[in-house]
Every structure is written in C-alpha cells, then in structure tokens.
Amino acid sequence: MSDKIFQEKIDAEKKIEPKDWMPEGYRRHLVRQISQHAHSEIIGMQPEGNWITRAPSLRAKMILLAKVQDEAGHGLYLYSACETLGVTRDELIQQLHDGNAKYSSIFNYPALSWADMGAIGWLVDGAAIVNQVSLQRTSYGPYSRGMIKICKEESFHQRQGYEIMAEMAKGTPEQKEMAQDALNRFWWPSIMMFGPQDSDSPRTGNAMKWKIKRQTNDELRQSFIDKTVPQAEVIGLTIPDPELKWNEKRGHYDFGEMDWEEFWNVVNGHGPCNKQRLAHHKRAHDNGKWVRNASQAYAQKQEKILKS
Amino acid sequence: MSNLFTYTIRIADSALILGQRMAEWCSNGPTLEEDIALSNISLDLFGQANGFYEYAAQINGEKSADELAFTRNEREFFNYQLVEQTNGNFGKTIVRNFLYDSFIFLFYTELANSSDERISALAAKSIKEVKYHLRHSKNWLIRLGDGTDESNKKVQDALEELWQYTGELFEMDTIDTELMKKNIAIDVSKLRPKWNEMIDSTLKTAKLNRPEDGYMASGGKKGIHTECLGFLLAEMQFLQRAYPNAKW
Ligand SMILES: [Fe+2]
Ligand SMILES: [Fe+2]
Numbered sequence: 001m002s003d004k005i006f007q008e009k010i011d012a013e014k015k016i017e018p019k020d021w022m023p024e025g026y027r028r029h030l031v032r033q034i035s036q037h038a039h040s041e042i043i044g045m046q047p048e049g050n051w052i053t054r055a056p057s058l059r060a061k062m063i064l065l066a067k068v069q070d071e072a073g074h075g076l077y078l079y080s081a082c083e084t085l086g087v088t089r090d091e092l093i094q095q096l097h098d099g100n101a102k103y104s105s106i107f108n109y110p111a112l113s114w115a116d117m118g119a120i121g122w123l124v125d126g127a128a129i130v131n132q133v134s135l136q137r138t139s140y141g142p143y144s145r146g147m148i149k150i151c152k153e154e155s156f157h158q159r160q161g162y163e164i165m166a167e168m169a170k171g172t173p174e175q176k177e178m179a180q181d182a183l184n185r186f187w188w189p190s191i192m193m194f195g196p197q198d199s200d201s202p203r204t205g206n207a208m209k210w211k212i213k214r215q216t217n218d219e220l221r222q223s224f225i226d227k228t229v230p231q232a233e234v235i236g237l238t239i240p241d242p243e244l245k246w247n248e249k250r251g252h253y254d255f256g257e258m259d260w261e262e263f264w265n266v267v268n269g270h271g272p273c274n275k276q277r278l279a280h281h282k283r284a285h286d287n288g289k290w291v292r293n294a295s296q297a298y299a300q301k302q303e304k305i306l307k308s
Numbered sequence: 309m310s311n312l313f314t315y316t317i318r319i320a321d322s323a324l325i326l327g328q329r330m331a332e333w334c335s336n337g338p339t340l341e342e343d344i345a346l347s348n349i350s351l352d353l354f355g356q357a358n359g360f361y362e363y364a365a366q367i368n369g370e371k372s373a374d375e376l377a378f379t380r381n382e383r384e385f386f387n388y389q390l391v392e393q394t395n396g397n398f399g400k401t402i403v404r405n406f407l408y409d410s411f412i413f414l415f416y417t418e419l420a421n422s423s424d425e426r427i428s429a430l431a432a433k434s435i436k437e438v439k440y441h442l443r444h445s446k447n448w449l450i451r452l453g454d455g456t457d458e459s460n461k462k463v464q465d466a467l468e469e470l471w472q473y474t475g476e477l478f479e480m481d482t483i484d485t486e487l488m489k490k491n492i493a494i495d496v497s498k499l500r501p502k503w504n505e506m507i508d509s510t511l512k513t514a515k516l517n518r519p520e521d522g523y524m525a526s527g528g529k530k531g532i533h534t535e536c537l538g539f540l541l542a543e544m545q546f547l548q549r550a551y552p553n554a555k556w
Pocket of ligand 1: 071074
C-alpha cells in the first residue's frame with residue numbers, strides 16, 4: 001500500500017521529506033549516494049589543498065583557499081542531508097575509514113602542478129556540475145535543496161579553474177606545456193567520473209524509477225563532453241582523444257573508448273593516491289581527537305555549573 | 309626605503325605569514341566546522357596583507373604587492389617571529405594565535421587613529437576581523453585549558469614554548485619613533501598593560517599559568533628570524549621563483 005502511494009508521489013514529481021514513509025531500499029540507496037557525495041567533497045579538499053601554500057599570487061591563494069573551503073561547506077550540507085535519513089556523521093566517517101564507503105575516484109589522482117588547479121576546477125568541478133544540476137531535481141527534498149545551494153558555488157569553481165587554464169595556455173611555453181599536461185592527465189579520469197556505461201551500471205534501474213537519478217551516466221557524460229570540447233578549443237588546448245569528433249547526425253561528439261580496467265582498479269583501491277587520501281583523512285581525524293574530547297569535557301563542566 | 313614603506317610592509321608581513329600558517333590547516337582541522345573557521349581566519353589575514361602590500365607598493369613604486377610577497381628573501385621579511393612559528397598541534401596554533409590576536413587587536417584599534425588615511429582605513433577594516441579571530445582563539449584556549457588534563461597540558465606546554473616570542477611585540481625602534489612624530493605610527497610599548505590584562509584574565513579562566521619572563525627573542529622587525537621562516541618562504545615563493553617571467 002505505502003509502496004504504491006510512495007511511487008505515485010514520485011511520479012507526480014512531489015519531493016519525499018525525512019518524515020515521509022519510504023521503502024528501505026530507497027533510504028539505503030540515498031544514504032549510500034549522499035554519503036559518497038559528501039565524502040567526495042571532503043576528500044576532494046586534499047589535492048587542491050596541497051597547492052594553497054604554493055599558489056603563485058595573493059589573489060590565486062585566496063581564490064583557491066575559498067574554493068577548498070566551499071568544498072568543506074558542501075561536505076557539511078551533505079552530511080546533514082544524510083543525517084535526516086537516520087545516520088550520524090560519525091558513523092559515516094567510520095564507514096569511510098573502514099573502507100566501506102566510497103568517494104569519487106577522481107581524487108585518487110595526484111595534483112602535480114599549478115595547472116592541475118586549473119584542470120581540476122574546469123574539468124572536475126565542471127563534471128560535478130553536470131551531475132549536480134541534474135540532481136537538483138532528485139526526489140529526496142533535503143538532497144535536492146542541498147544541490148541547488150551547492151551548484152551556484154560549483155559554477156564559480158568551474159569558471160575560476162577555466163580562468164587558470166586560459167591564463168596558462170596563453171602564458172610562457174612552459175606554462176602552456178603545464179596546462180596541456182594537466183589536461184592530458186585529467187581528461188579521462190574526469191569523463192569517467194560519471195561512472196560505468198549504462199550497460200554496466202547495475203543500480204541505475206531503481207534509482208531512475210525512484211527519480212533519485214534523473215539522467216543516466218552516459219547521458220550526463222555526453223552532455224559534459226559536448227560542453228567542454230569547445231571550451232578547450234577556445235584556449236588552444238588539445239583534448240587527448242584522437243577519436244573525438246563532432247557527429248552531425250547525433251548532434252553530439254563521438255569519443256574514444258575509456259579504460260574501464262583502470263577505472264575499476266582505482267575504485268577498488270588501487271589508484272595512485274587511494275592510500276594517501278584515506279591516511280590523510282584518518283590522521284587529521286585522529287589528531288583532532290583530543291581537541292574534540294576537550295571540547296566535550298568543557299561543555300559538560302559548563303552544563304554542571306549552570307545546573308548547580 | 310622610506311620609513312612609511314617599511315612600517316607598512318611590517319604589518320603586511322605579519323598578516324601574510326600568519327595567514328600562510330593558517331592555510332596549512334586546510335583539510336587538517338579537528339572537525340569540519342573548525343577546518344572552515346581556520347580557513348576563514350587565513351582568508352582574512354591574506355586580505356589584510358594584500359591591502360597593506362598594495363599601499364606599500366604605491367609608496368615605493370618598485371615592486372607590486374605580489375612581488376613584495378613572493379620575491380623578497382628571508383632577511384627582507386619584517387614579520388614578528390611569533391607568527392612564523394610552526395602550527396604544531398591544534399593547541400599550539402591556538403596559543404600562538406591568542407598571544408598574537410590579543411596584541412594585534414589592540415594594535416589596530418590604536419592604529420585606526422593614524423594620521424595616514426590609508427593606514428587608518430586599513431586598520432579600521434582589520435579591527436572587525438581581528439576581533440573575531442581573538443574571540444575564536446580565546447574561546448578555544450579556555451576550552452582546551454579547562455577541558456581535559458591532556459588538553460590542559462598541551463596548551464600549557466605551548467605557552468611555555470611560545471612565551472619567548474611575545475617580548476618583541478612591544479619593542480620600538482627608530483622607524484616607529486620617527487613616524488610617531490607625525491602621528492602615523494603608534495607607541496606599541498604602551499599596549500603592554502592592556503595586553504597583560506587580557507592575557508592574565510583569560511589564562512585564569514582557562515586554568516593556565518602565565519610563564520615566567522625568561523629569554524625573550526627579538527629581531528623580526530629587523531629581518532632576523534627563526535629557522536622555520538626559510539622553509540615557509542621556500543614553499544610559498546616556489547612558483548614565482550621557478551618561473552620568474554610567468555604571469556599567473
Ligand atoms: Fe563541491
Ligand atoms: Fe567545487
């Protein structure tokens with residue numbers, strides 16, 4: 001009975017709110033997806049955070065730091081959205097540390113030059129936007145509202161990243177080389193951010209029926225590629241895909257085969273930075289333990305004083 | 309170098325170096341909320357540094373704000389030694405910032421009356437931010453001091469370690485006295501009693517002991533630093549130094 005009412009609500013484009021009845025599978029799917037999204041925001045702070053202290057101008061430093069700080073804010077919203085489904089942030093972080101929760105594989109690639117700050121903003125935030133714009137219409141209310149808030153900031157990030165790339169592409173020969181190298185390294189991992197091809201994506205079925213996901217991985221990927229190719233042309237950089245070609249009939253770009261073996265390797269923990277990213281997060285968390293304990297002890301003392 | 313130029317970059321340097329230290333906390337904070345707060349402080353400090361550097365660049369006309377930040381050597385930096393001290397654990401960062409925030413709050417409050425309009429405007433703008441920084445470091449110091457035995461010990465140790473860098477905050481030199489004649493600079497030695505009061509009352513609330521005045525470091529204003537500044541600059545200035553002809 002409730003199942004039927006629930007599906008009718010979804011079909012009528014009504015949002016599901018925390019107190020509404022929902023199938024257990026729907027709740028589980030959301031917890032997995034939102035927490036994965038939250039962890040991605042937080043782990044995503046690391047590759048860029050790694051360049052804040054080396055940013056080449058005061059302005060660049062402030063923009064980058066503010067950007068990484070935004071990502072922390074996104075993580076906060078998303079953890080809160082997840083908490084409305086009955087899981088605490090501590091539990092979610094524990095799952096991350098135990099290796100039971102995933103985050104976007106893109107952050108398991110190293111940020112090796114300043115141009116990577118451009119490539120990450122332009123491509124990684126760019127890909128995130130395509131996904132998140134689509135998720136603004138997701139059926140779960142708190143998630144949808146979170147996405148609306150987050151998308152505004154993501155488009156700033158994308159523009160700022162593109163600006164760095166553009167600046168470097170028209171800079172000295174060394175800068176242009178750095179920019180092209182960053183694009184070469186980040187292109188394929190970026191288009192793989194949308195996940196496996198629809199034919200290999202087992203969970204797309206229910207997620208589409210429940211309108212958690214509104215567009216398939218392949219649709220989102222295509223829309224990102226169509227948007228990004230002309231942007232690369234404008235600044236004179238070459239996308240590292242010899243098969244990339246405009247297809248008049250489809251009205252889309254055709255593109256080459258992605259390396260799914262690499263994709264699954266990184267997803268399953270065997271990427272260049274998987275260990276490092278997780279270790280960094282654990283270290284910060286462990287180092288902060290005495291601070292959190294002290295804070296709690298102090299709060300308890302104050303409460304006692306107030307009561308007496 | 310004119311006195312006004314040196315006076316201005318001294319202020320900018322302390323803001324920049326502390327901002328850089330605070331930026332090192334990004335993605336390393338004890339909680340996500342705190343990570344965001346630490347970044348906020350860092351952003352304020354970079355903004356303050358930028359403002360004072362831009363004015364300095366105008367006074368001197370040789371180097372832009374960015375060149376002042378990214379192409380001067382260690383001996384040409386005039387920040388207080390206190391702000392260059394490494395972050396250590398969160399408690400050490402809090403102690404360092406509290407000692408400094410208390411001082412710089414009083415400093416900007418006085419400096420807002422400077423007869424130099426740009427300096428007075430920059431100081432006035434900074435007061436609001438620094439007030440927030442002071443509240444942040446003070447509240448944490450109290451929480452950590454009066455939290456657990458472990459946290460109390462950690463911040464007490466940090467106090468003992470950093471106390472030696474508080475002496476030079478109140479030192480005056482000829483640049484200060486010359487500019488004081490024109491009512492541009494302020495007399496930092498006069499800030500000491502108020503600073504003492506702020507420190508003593510907070511330490512008492514935080515159940516911490518004020519360290520004895522022993523050896524006091526000195527020299528930041530003359531470009532003499534502790535060994536940790538060189539590493540900070542090497543990291544911060546790497547791109548500008550490695551690609552001197554590049555624009556970013
Ligand atoms: Fe984000
Ligand atoms: Fe972003």
